[in-house]
Amino acid sequence: MAPDKDPAAAIQQLTEKIHHLNYQYYQNSISEVSDFEFDQLLMQLHDLEQQHPELKQPNSPTQRVGGTITKNFPTVYHKYPMLSLSNTYSEEDLREFDNRIQKAIGETVEYVCEQKFDGVAISLTYEQGNFVQGATRGDGTRGDDITANVRTIRDVPLQVRGEQLPELFEVRGEVFLPLPVFEQLNQEREEAGEQLLANPRNAASGTLKQQDSSIVASRKLGCFSYSFHCSPNPFDSHAESLEAIKKWGFQVSPTWRTCRNIDEVLAYIQEWETRRFELPIATDGVVIKVNSYALQQELGFTAKSPRWAIAYKYPAMSATTKLEGIQYQVGRTGAVTPVALLQPVLLAGTVVKRASVHNANEIQRLDLRLGDTVLVEKGGEIIPKITGVDFEKRPADSLPIIYPTECPACGTALIRTEGEAHFYCPNDEGCAPQIQAKLEHFISRKAMNIDGVGPETIEQLYQKGLVRNAADLYDLTTEQLLSLERMGEKSVANMLAGLQKSKEAPYDRVLFALGIRYVGSTVAKKLAEHFTDIDALRGALPEELVAVNEIGTRIAQSIQLYFQNPDHVQLVERLKAAGLQLKSTSTAPALESDKLAGQTFVISGVFESVSREELQSLIVAHGGKVVSSISAKLNYLVAGDKMGPAKLEKANKLNINILSKEQFLDMIS
Structure with missing residues (x-):
């Protein structure tokens, strides 16, 4: 982005652009540009403001860390500001950083080098050894209180004991999504036809913003702790504090190292340029900190970053x-x-031999052709992807890639639903890859979790014609299984025992295992809570389906289409006959009162200090019913911030009673 010749216009343009990028990154977990491009924009703005200080805006992004506050969580103020670090991409800048330090201190300085993990920074506060608060960085001064979500992260100790333990202290860390979990999530999203998560950092950020802590727990987030804050500080150096918090039970990455001078720092950076890909978390650079806390205090801070630390960032691969x-x-x-x-x-x-292209739209956007020289990147993204074409090297006789109109596996004509990026093969009962993938999904850990059965076994069973759907698994005999390769008597016994054990899996797990499109494990739980058996779900009307929290029209249509297929109905009946749990064993919660009996409610908008799920639970607990759409039969609309204007207009037109959160709570108090 080239600045405008008019400095005032250029500063305005850059300011708006950087604010937009910050909002997308911190609030929507979208990285519209690379870190390098963002840093270049910030540097352009900084230089212009230095040349024209009278034009610097009060809200300039050069004066803040970045990010804004969401309305989904309470806001908390940081006792110690969570400042950002200055970035560099060159050895020359690092040596200049060291020269400034030595000039200020008057001697050679010891540093600590750490991996710059590509996750989400959080603050963890402890009182008398007990975890009391988890908060996001936010704008550096205040962030979101996400204590309930942080409690689900196993790497965060809920209680610590140890020597030199202060009454009140804070530990900071980086929350991340382990790479295997990230890859599994993307595989599930791709199979469901949903947009893939760009990188683990965005996925971790989105997970921490979930209102439902059970979703956060299911993602198995990790957290590496990297700094300690307390007043007064019982430690003399950063290295000493890292050793201490590790003994207290915090997960500290073993990749950090004390370096006696800048040459050892540069050696560390060079060593980890390739070794970092062995780690279970994405990294994009190295953080260099002055080790001594006394020297850190002496060096102090600028308005937005410490003078005693800097981040070296590796270029995108x-x-x-x-x-x-x-x-x-x-x-x-x-x-x-x-x-x-x-x-x-x-x-x-x-060695990379394959790369993601995602869908037909991406092929068209990139104008890909066979024989093209392409640019492949693997930066924050774990799966290599094609990001561009060198058109100057394109062969003269190259032809555009024509997306197939028929399934490459079974030859069935492909279909494409309006508004979706993927083409689909509708032959779900006769297309071999679909059948095998469904069976693999059915036996998977998050579904039926059947011991003794793996993808290789499924492939053999399918190739021999022994299994064509999930119900066939429960009809297998010892003799049939002994005919498979590498299946002895012990393996067969384990497999049959695993199948028998799977009959104890709860209803929601079986519902997820069926593989209904768009019905993931979380949606399956919500459906199982609302429709207590499979027959109730099968007979549910569209308006009853969308009345369930987080069930939209697309999911409702998918469920109805599934049960309209006679083969699917037969499958469910066979699974029921085999003894699988297709009804809920939990009892309905007792009503707190009948104050809302016979009343219907629509909940819309965002609410302070209470989630929509909690409001829905309160309505049900007092005898009311939650529906999703506004009609003349509706009794109340509970309205929060950011409610759609169309809903409000329709409610007013139909003379629906509109309640604030406070008015609704008064009704049941």
Whole structure:
């Protein structure tokens, strides 16, 4: 982005652009530009403000850390500001940083080097050894109180004991999504035809903003702690505090190192440029800190960052290679996904032969052609992806890639639903990859979790014609299983015992295992709570389905389409006959009162200090019913901030009673 010749216009333009990028990154977990591009924009603005200080705006992004406060969580103020770090991409800047330190201190300084984990910074506060508050960085001065969500992270101790334990202290860390969990999430989203998560950092950020802590717990987030704050500080150095909090039970990455001078710092950076890809978390650089706390105090802070620390950022890993072909894979839901077949190239320490293209829209956007020289990147993204084409090297006789109109596995004509990016094969009962993927989903850990059965076993069972759907698994005999390769008597006994054990899996797990499109594990739990058996779900009307919290029209339509298929109805009946749990065993909660009996409610908007789920539970607990749409039969609309104007207009037109959160609570008090 080239600045305008008019400095006032250029500052305005850059300020608006950076504010927008900050909002997208911190609030929506969207990275519209690379870190390098963002830093360049910030540097341009900083230089212009230095040249024209009279034009600097009060809310300039050069004067703040970044981010804003969401309305979903209470706001808390940080006792110690959570400032950002200055970034550099060059050895020259690091040596200049060291020169400034030595000039200020008058001697060679010892540093601590740490991996710059690409996650979400959080603050953890402890009183008398007990965890009392978890907060996001927010704007550096105040952040969101996400204590309930942080409690679900196993790496965060809820109680600590140890020597030199102050009554009140704060530990800071980086919350991250482990790479295997991230890859599994993306696989599930791709099969469901949903947009893929761009990188683990965005996924971790989105997870921490969930209102339902059970979703956060299911993501198995990790947390590496990297700093200690207390007044007075019982430790003399940063290294000493890291050793102490590790003994107290905090997870401290073993990758940090004390360096006696800047040359050792540079050696550490060089060593980890490739080693970082061995870690279970994405990293994008190295943080260098002055080790001595006394020297840190002496060096102090600028308005937005400490003078005693700096971040060195590795450039995004990229390479150019030749696109040799496109392979089309068919997933569990029938989504046909293109995968680029590349001339092997070394990238980020591994040889890359395949890259993600996502869908037909992406092929068209990039104008990909076979034989093209393409740019492949693996920066924050774990799965290599094609990001561009070198059109100057395009062969003269190249032809555009024509997306198939028929399923590459079974030849069925592909369909594409309006508004969706993926093409689908509708032959879900006769397309081999779909059938095998459905069976693998059924036996998976989050579904039926059947011991003794794996993808290789499923493939053998399918190839021999022994299994065509999930119900067939429960009809298998010892003799049939002994005919499989590498299946002895002990393996067969384990598999049959695993199948028998799976009959104890709760209703919501079986519902998830069916593989209904858009019905993930969380949606399955909500459906199982609302519709106490599979027959009630099968007979539910569209308006009854969307009345369930977080069940929208798309999910409701998918459920109805599933049960309109006679093969699916037969499958469910066979599973029921086999003894699987297809009804809820939990009893309905006792009513607190009948104050809302016979009354219907729609909840819309965002509410301070209470979630929509909590409001819905209160309505049900007092005998009321929650519906999703406004009609003349509706009794009340509970309205919060940011409610859609169309809903409000319709409610007023139909003379619906509109309640604030406080008015609703008064009704049941």
